[in-house]
Amino acid sequence: MRGKKIVQRAVLTVICLFVWLPFLMMAASSLxxxxxxxxxxxxxxxxxxxxxxxxxxxxxxxLRPYVELLLDSPGFFVxxxxxxxxxxxxxLGQVVIATAxxxxxxxxxxxxxxxxxxxxxxxxxxxxxxxxxxxxLVLDKLHLIDTHLAVILPxxxxxxxxxxxxxxxxxxxxxxxEAARLDGAGELRIFVLVGIPMGFPGxxxxxxxxxxxxxxxxxxxxxxxxxxxxxxxSLYLPNITADKVSVAWAASAVAMMPPVLLFLxxxxxxxxxxxxxxxxx
Amino acid sequence: MRRNNNRKRNNRxxxxxxxxxxxxxxSLLGTALFVVLPYAELIRRSFCSSIGRExxxxxxxxxxxxxTTFRLAVFNTCRFLIVCIPxxxxxSLFTAVMISGLKEKGNTYKTTLLLPMAVPVASIVxxxxxxFHSQGLLNQVTAILGAEPVDxxxxxxxxxxxxxxxxxxxxxxxxxLWLAGLSSISxxxxxxxRVDGAGAFSCFWYITMPGLKKTMVxxxxxxLFNSFKVFREAYLLAGDYPNESIYMLQHLxxxxxxxxxxxxxxxxxxLLLLAIAVPVLIYNRMQGRNID
Numbered sequence: 384m385r386g387k388k389i390v391q392r393a394v395l396t397v398i399c400l401f402v403w404l405p406f407l408m409m410a411a412s413s414l415x416x417x418x419x420x421x422x423x424x425x426x427x428x429x430x431x432x433x434x435x436x437x438x439x440x441x442x443x444x445x446l447r448p449y450v451e452l453l454l455d456s457p458g459f460f461v462x463x464x465x466x467x468x469x470x471x472x473x474x475l476g477q478v479v480i481a482t483a484x485x486x487x488x489x490x491x492x493x494x495x496x497x498x499x500x501x502x503x504x505x506x507x508x509x510x511x512x513x514x515x516x517x518x519x520l521v522l523d524k525l526h527l528i529d530t531h532l533a534v535i536l537p538x539x540x541x542x543x544x545x546x547x548x549x550x551x552x553x554x555x556x557x558x559x560x561e562a563a564r565l566d567g568a569g570e571l572r573i574f575v576l577v578g579i580p581m582g583f584p585g586x587x588x589x590x591x592x593x594x595x596x597x598x599x600x601x602x603x604x605x606x607x608x609x610x611x612x613x614x615x616x617s618l619y620l621p622n623i624t625a626d627k628v629s630v631a632w633a634a635s636a637v638a639m640m641p642p643v644l645l646f647l648x649x650x651x652x653x654x655x656x657x658x659x660x661x662x663x664x
Numbered sequence: 665m666r667r668n669n670n671r672k673r674n675n676r677x678x679x680x681x682x683x684x685x686x687x688x689x690x691s692l693l694g695t696a697l698f699v700v701l702p703y704a705e706l707i708r709r710s711f712c713s714s715i716g717r718e719x720x721x722x723x724x725x726x727x728x729x730x731x732t733t734f735r736l737a738v739f740n741t742c743r744f745l746i747v748c749i750p751x752x753x754x755x756s757l758f759t760a761v762m763i764s765g766l767k768e769k770g771n772t773y774k775t776t777l778l779l780p781m782a783v784p785v786a787s788i789v790x791x792x793x794x795x796f797h798s799q800g801l802l803n804q805v806t807a808i809l810g811a812e813p814v815d816x817x818x819x820x821x822x823x824x825x826x827x828x829x830x831x832x833x834x835x836x837x838x839x840x841l842w843l844a845g846l847s848s849i850s851x852x853x854x855x856x857x858r859v860d861g862a863g864a865f866s867c868f869w870y871i872t873m874p875g876l877k878k879t880m881v882x883x884x885x886x887x888l889f890n891s892f893k894v895f896r897e898a899y900l901l902a903g904d905y906p907n908e909s910i911y912m913l914q915h916l917x918x919x920x921x922x923x924x925x926x927x928x929x930x931x932x933x934x935l936l937l938l939a940i941a942v943p944v945l946i947y948n949r950m951q952g953r954n955i956d
């Protein structure tokens with residue numbers, strides 16, 4: 384029994400190395416000076432010949448790349464701000480609109496419910512590219528192309544948070560709602576006083592998954608934003624490698640911080656949310 | 665008396681339905697404005713010519729289906745799905761069974777394997793270049809075995825790189841789904857089987873596997889849903905026109921979009937919608953029958 388556990392741990396550790404080693408390499412490389420970076424990653428960063436020499440510990444650790452990134456790269460700040468503006472606005476809209484919709488799907492019975500929910504599931508599964516042209520038509524009509532709203536508005540009406548939260552709301556016992564109704568509470572009151580507190584884990588899970596999704600999204604910005612100063616970090620970051628060798632690793636590391644910190648803070652909700660998405664209606 | 669009761673219930677149902685529509689309205693309006701109406705317009709356009717706006721029947725569809733690039737993209741997309749989804753399901757089930765066997769202190773592993781889903785693609789790009797570059801890390805490893813250096817991302821090996829990336833990102837997500845499924849199987853069943861002398865393998869085969877059937881269907885569906893997002897990695901690593909082996913439908917749509925080829929795009933969108941909606945509809949019907 385003991386030996387089996389050790390084998391299990393060893394196998395899992397080997398699998399986890401695929402995650403740990405790249406992150407260690409990123410962390411180490413982000414603390415290297417420009418000289419060391421060119422020496423180690425010359426073939427990739429500036430077309431030198433020879434092989435790269437990656438390391439898990441820098442020879443001369445320095446915080447210079449971070450200082451340079453945060454103090455001397457105004458472009459980076461603009462993109463960072465764009466990412467937060469777009470993600471924040473999408474999340475805010477989703478919290479209000481998708482929560483209400485999920486409440487309707489989760490709690491009530493009404494004509495057309497099955498068909499409408501089916502529509503939402505289809506919309507959820509469709510890849511972005513299928514909707515791309517249709518979205519473009521309407522955004523163009525509303526003169527929203529090349530504005531932040533072109534990314535924000537379609538994002539708000541994503542079907543995924545509705546799906547996740549519906550799963551959560553539908554597990555609230557109906558007797559509780561009946562009791563509240565008998566006490567004379569109106570539907571809106573029940574939603575605010577019973578639904579939101581009891582569905583809180585689902586709302587959090589949808590929020591975290593929504594943040595990861597939106598912060599990471601590349602496609603809408605690519606399709607609807609021509610002006611580079613409107614781009615989010617996710618689209619701009621790969622270009623930074625070519626522009627500025629010295630801060631490339633630091634930029635990758637900093638861009639990773641917000642979602643990773645949020646992930647670590649909300650991991651329980653996230654796990655619950657993922658598990659919920661697997662429960663059938 | 666009975667009629668009175670019925671009327672009361674009808675009244676309440678109507679009131680309830682009213683409440684439901686009120687909660688649903690903002691979402692429905694937005695979905696109609698940004699998705700359903702423009703999509704209807706797109707369907708109309710898929711039957712029209714680009715200039716005259718006259719009705720051309722199925723011409724756009726025939727053009728799309730005869731397009732060699734479209735066929736290549738469909739082939740590549742299907743190949744990717746057929747390879748990576750079973751592989752991901754197996755690997756994530758394997759890690760889930762491993763972790764659930766540990767019971768206590770499996771959390772570090774869980775966190776580690778979930779972490780990649782939080783990492784933005786953009787941050788991965790530089791790492792992947794270092795690993796898969798022709799002068800990169802992977803080639804240094806294979807050189808020890810005496811292999812020639814390969815440009816992994818821009819050669820025909822790009823397909824393998826993409827499958828690896830997809831699994832790397834989604835292993836944790838699927839693992840959590842499996843773990844939820846595993847925890848719903850009661851321990852008593854295992855104990856009873858063990859008393860009857862069943863070994864670890866027969867426990868897995870006769871209790872775990874049947875108990876996970878429902879989880880498997882949903883995990884597969886969510887893996888499919890997540891698989892379409894692998895375009896980000898493919899695009900940021902290899903650009904508009906990557907190696908032929910990973911030229912997917914998403915690339916094709918994107919390139920049609922850039923050249924404003926609305927006719928082809930709308931016809932292909934409708935075809936893709938049908939390809940996704942019909943299986944979901946059939947599945948939904950089957951589920952519905954089971955419940956009824």
